[in-house]
Amino acid sequence: MRVLGIDPGYDRIGVAVLSGNGSAPVHMYSSCITTDKKLALTERLNTLAKELREVIAAQKPDCCAIESLYFTKNQKTAMGVAAARGAVMLVVAEAGLSVTEYTPPQVKVAVTGYGKSDKKDMAKMLWRLIPASKKANFDDEMDAVAVALTHLAHARTTYPQRKS
């Protein structure tokens, strides 16, 4: 199974593809899509969609996992993130991929075994997966790798017939 993990943000969208399963995940790809802040929202969504479609075409994931949106105090940012998320979900759905959402605590449990782990704990676990060439800029892509890994771990739990 190849899972596309996406961390949608306002300015930066983390994208990762993992294969394998929850106990032996393999990092296939990760990147961070950034859009020009000076452009209008429509142009930014356009760029985002184009780049995301390219990743899907090249990496051929089987399904998609995305972190569920949490309420935030900064409503303006939240609206921007929600708009980017809407565009991302449309692109993914049109590519025929199912989308599973995971809450931040679910992602933390899947990655570190503990629902209140911090960014440092997460990085420590995820760092092992990442090829040396990717490590310099890993921070942006970490949440995307984490949610993809969460989906691999859940798939193994949900479908015990799958070889692991």
Added chain:
Amino acid sequence: MRVLGIDPGYDRIGVAVLSGNGSAPVHMYSSCITTDKKLALTERLNTLAKELREVIAAQKPDCCAIESLYFTKNQKTAMGVAAARGAVMLVVAEAGLSVTEYTPPQVKVAVTGYGKSDKKDMAKMLWRLIPASKKANFDDEMDAVAVALTHLAHARTTYPQRKS
């Protein structure tokens, strides 16, 4: 000029196309796209995008106007609306249409001449534009017609060389 006006909502998306200008607008098309509440958000965005693309292909608008998103007390609804809005803006941008946003007071001033007019005042003004066949279900599409009309009115102001 043919303006596509869109009122993005969580369950219902009003769509309208007006032509002419601010003093002599002509109703070309309006409808309300609804999506099945039982479906996942991705499927709903998929349906929305498909139907919106059909309207754009059939009506061939030159540009698009959309009401800007206002903060609301119900954050869950706001997130759903923002996601639908992100998908709508992506579809419109990919169709090559420019998007202009108008605040609710701008729409009210353009339609009734008064920034605090209520739904009834708005309906009274817009009702005149609507062909008899559309009147029964007009309520859902009203905000889409209103924002399209706002764009026609502004275009006339902004480009005085345009014949009106």
